[in-house]
Amino acid sequence: MLNRRQLIQRLSGVPIVGGLLSAIPAANAFGAPKKEAPKRDLFKELGVRTFINAAGTLTYMTGSLMHDEVLDAINYGAKEFCLLDELQDKVGEKIAKMVHAESAVVTSGAFSGMTLGLAGILTGMDEKKVRALPHIEYTGMKSEVICQKGHDIVYNQALTNTGCKMVIVETAEDVEKAINERTALMHFLHINSDQGKIQHEEWVALGKKHNIPTSIDIAADVPPVSNLWRFNDMGFDFVVISGGKAIRGPQSAGILMGRKSIIAAARLSMPPRGYNIGRGMKVNKEEILGMYVALERYINQDHDKEWKEWEAKIALIENTVKAVPGVNTEVHVPPLGNHTPTLRIGWDADKVKLTDKQLRDALRLANPSIELGGGPPNSVSVTVFMLKPGQEKIVAARLKEELSKGLS
Numbered sequence: 582m583l584n585r586r587q588l589i590q591r592l593s594g595v596p597i598v599g600g601l602l603s604a605i606p607a608a609n610a611f612g613a614p615k616k617e618a619p620k621r622d623l624f625k626e627l628g629v630r631t632f633i634n635a636a637g638t639l640t641y642m643t644g645s646l647m648h649d650e651v652l653d654a655i656n657y658g659a660k661e662f663c664l665l666d667e668l669q670d671k672v673g674e675k676i677a678k679m680v681h682a683e684s685a686v687v688t689s690g691a692f693s694g695m696t697l698g699l700a701g702i703l704t705g706m707d708e709k710k711v712r713a714l715p716h717i718e719y720t721g722m723k724s725e726v727i728c729q730k731g732h733d734i735v736y737n738q739a740l741t742n743t744g745c746k747m748v749i750v751e752t753a754e755d756v757e758k759a760i761n762e763r764t765a766l767m768h769f770l771h772i773n774s775d776q777g778k779i780q781h782e783e784w785v786a787l788g789k790k791h792n793i794p795t796s797i798d799i800a801a802d803v804p805p806v807s808n809l810w811r812f813n814d815m816g817f818d819f820v821v822i823s824g825g826k827a828i829r830g831p832q833s834a835g836i837l838m839g840r841k842s843i844i845a846a847a848r849l850s851m852p853p854r855g856y857n858i859g860r861g862m863k864v865n866k867e868e869i870l871g872m873y874v875a876l877e878r879y880i881n882q883d884h885d886k887e888w889k890e891w892e893a894k895i896a897l898i899e900n901t902v903k904a905v906p907g908v909n910t911e912v913h914v915p916p917l918g919n920h921t922p923t924l925r926i927g928w929d930a931d932k933v934k935l936t937d938k939q940l941r942d943a944l945r946l947a948n949p950s951i952e953l954g955g956g957p958p959n960s961v962s963v964t965v966f967m968l969k970p971g972q973e974k975i976v977a978a979r980l981k982e983e984l985s986k987g988l989s
Contacts, residue, residue, distance in 0.1 A: 731776030830875030907932030
């Protein structure tokens with residue numbers, strides 16, 4: 582048995598031992614150091630090809646990559662419960678202030694935002710009408726959407742999903758003639774604004790003159806960051822944008838923003854309610870938080886610094902490929918959508934015996950795999966705003982290598 586002196590001597594060593602133990606990896610029940618499970622390479626496990634994206638934020642290429650802050654928000658949201666409507670309320674208030682709108686809501690992409698925004702206009706707060714969509718005949722709901730010919734693209738399916746039909750116009754006089762008691766909305770497509778005879782301000786003015794709501798699709802139309810509030814300030818009644826492009830939020834998210842009455846009515850056609858055309862357009866709490874953080878980060882980032890970084894990467898690739906005889910380059914910035922520096926690379930087919938398909942396939946099928954943008958025959962395009970740091974060097978070297986192989 583220990584006497585008092587021996588016990589004190591034994592205990593006096595405990596703090597020292599404890600301090601030592603704190604520096605040792607946590608042990609399992611058998612005393613061995615605890616090992617973290619290796620992270621699974623799921624794409625490799627599934628046999629799915631990953632690639633360097635020098636093409637842009639294309640949906641079939643899964644859009645953009647999310648920043649760590651966005652992923653942190655998503656992971657945070659995945660570990661707590663909340664009421665979906667309350668979260669949409671609070672996040673919508675924050676987003677609305679950032680984009681100069683009366684109200685906003687996170688949607689499952691810009692496409693669903695168009696459907697929901699028009700649904701809100703058609704039904705108002707009448708739940709009987711909400712349940713009726715898209716069967717609008719004999720309901721008293723309006724049934725026509727006016728759109729310029731140059732703005733009538735496949736994504737307008739989002740509007741006809743409500744049961745409405747498109748009425749196509751070309752001039753302001755056409756609009757005046759087309760407006761009638763069935764007109765629900767006048768829709769505008771920003772990226773095709775150069776293909777219409779009526780510009781933004783006149784479109785809004787025509788809508789206000791006849792008390793017809795106006796909407797605008799700006800899905801891929803930031804940068805510039807000012808487009809996030811430009812069209813709300815201009816007076817469009819609702820605006821939709823994709824979340825998974827330059828904003829780099831969840832690819833399956835977007836934002837519907839605009840008049841408070843329209844957003845409130847649109848939400849009647851959204852989950853968690855289940856008697857509406859928007860039930861399948863579900864957005865979870867993780868996406869809502871991710872979209873909020875992505876938008877906040879995007880607005881507050883240094884856009885001038887980012888632009889200069891893009892220009893430097895484009896210059897590196899351009900200077901590298903220009904060393905190949907017969908290759909020509911041009912830096913182009915699309916003025917309306919996907920507004921980032923874009924490098925067009927072309928070549929003299931008599932000097933470089935290579936088709937654009939052969940070049941794209943050569944980069945696509947190699948390791949690392951690289952995806953390029955398309956263009957006219959004997960040319961490709963390159964964007965850099967979705968490249969990870971250092972990947973511009975890989976793209977430049979591989980382009981030069983393959984173009985050089987084609988020299989006759």
